[in-house]
Amino acid sequence: MNAVGGYRCGTVAIAGRPNVGKSTLLNALLGQKLSIVTPKAQTTRHRILGVLSRPEFQLLLLDTPGLHAGRGRRLNQAMNREAMAAITGADAALLVADATRWTDEDEAVLARLVAAGLPVVLVLNKVDRVRPRGRLLPLLQELGTRHSFAAIVPISALHGDNLERLLTAVAALLPESQPLFPLDQVTDRSERFLAGEILREQLTLQLHEELPYGIAVEIERYEDLPDGRLAIDAVIWVERESQRSIVIGAGGQRLKSVGRAARLELNRVLERRVHLSTWVRVREGWTDDDRLLGQLGYESR
Numbered sequence: 001m002n003a004v005g006g007y008r009c010g011t012v013a014i015a016g017r018p019n020v021g022k023s024t025l026l027n028a029l030l031g032q033k034l035s036i037v038t039p040k041a042q043t044t045r046h047r048i049l050g051v052l053s054r055p056e057f058q059l060l061l062l063d064t065p066g067l068h069a070g071r072g073r074r075l076n077q078a079m080n081r082e083a084m085a086a087i088t089g090a091d092a093a094l095l096v097a098d099a100t101r102w103t104d105e106d107e108a109v110l111a112r113l114v115a116a117g118l119p120v121v122l123v124l125n126k127v128d129r130v131r132p133r134g135r136l137l138p139l140l141q142e143l144g145t146r147h148s149f150a151a152i153v154p155i156s157a158l159h160g161d162n163l164e165r166l167l168t169a170v171a172a173l174l175p176e177s178q179p180l181f182p183l184d185q186v187t188d189r190s191e192r193f194l195a196g197e198i199l200r201e202q203l204t205l206q207l208h209e210e211l212p213y214g215i216a217v218e219i220e221r222y223e224d225l226p227d228g229r230l231a232i233d234a235v236i237w238v239e240r241e242s243q244r245s246i247v248i249g250a251g252g253q254r255l256k257s258v259g260r261a262a263r264l265e266l267n268r269v270l271e272r273r274v275h276l277s278t279w280v281r282v283r284e285g286w287t288d289d290d291r292l293l294g295q296l297g298y299e300s301r
């Protein structure tokens with residue numbers, strides 16, 4: 001199957017405003033968890049590559065941070081830049097939107113994709129939430145007038161509905177090329193990176209309001225133990241001393257609960273037993289400091 005005539009391969013950016021289901025879609029297409037998902041906006045902070053290899057094509061899917069308005073903190077700027085870098089280098093884009101609600105933010109993302117000159121597939125996600133179902137058709141028609149999309153595909157990433165149709169539409173946009181990655185490779189991210197993300201996912205799920213946005217995770221040790229388990233030592237960075245006590249919680253209960261949930265998820269995703277140790281440390285104002293962002297693995301400029 002390798003690189004015979006007609007084989008297609010290219011990069012497709014999964015773009016959209018925060019919280020529309022981009023990461024859920026990446027995971028659903030790949031059939032495994034590569035990117036973390038939470039009900040809160042601005043969960044994804046990095047580009048994450050998922051490689052989907054089929055007999056006819058290889059799709060290099062890039063999950064991106066949700067594009068959001070306002071200059072915000074340096075971290076927000078870095079996230080927007082990361083998303084734009086993925087878009088600029090792509091052969092095509094999926095514009096993921098929430099089928100229950102088209103907003104000005106969606107319109108702004110569309111404008112950026114159009115400016116980048118990419119063919120765009122509009123992916124209307126969360127159709128399982130559209131009630132009554134008849135509402136979908138007028139929305140599809142209305143959005144179809146805004147741009148000449150390569151295709152408009154309603155899906156439910158959560159339930160895996162209509163994903164094959166989406167793949168057919170996307171594959172048609174890929175250039176003819178040999179596969180660029182080995183056929184058994186699924187991502188360019190390490191398990192160590194994913195481990196840090198899974199801990200951040202649990203922190204985001206279990207902490208309230210603004211706090212998750214001020215948290216970063218750094219894996220300090222990732223090592224096999226003689227008993228077969230994987231030892232992971234993680235530092236949870238917060239911006240202020242007051243946040244440290246919130247993350248730890250009364251009598252250490254919050255951190256214990258986060259650590260337990262993260263360990264169970266790590267056992268599942270990495271398919272091995274994990275021994276997870278966590279520390280909470282303060283790095284004053286790291287979300288708005290270029291140097292500290294760089295130290296924590298965020299491209300700040």
Ligand SMILES: Nc1nc2c(ncn2[C@@H]2O[C@H](COP(=O)(O)OP(=O)(O)OP(=O)(O)O)[C@@H](O)[C@H]2O)c(=O)[nH]1
Nearest residue numbers: 018019020021022023024039042043044066157158
């Ligand atoms: N009902 C429903 N919920 C969905 C669907 N897809 C995603 N979600 C939910 O929407 C929320 C956000 O999903 P994510 O995949 O994290 O969204 P995202 O676009 O990656 O968000 P950011 O990384 O913050 O930009 C989560 O609670 C998902 O479970 C869907 O098809 N139907």
Ligand SMILES: [Mg+2]
Nearest residue numbers: 022023043044
């Ligand atoms: Mg995401």
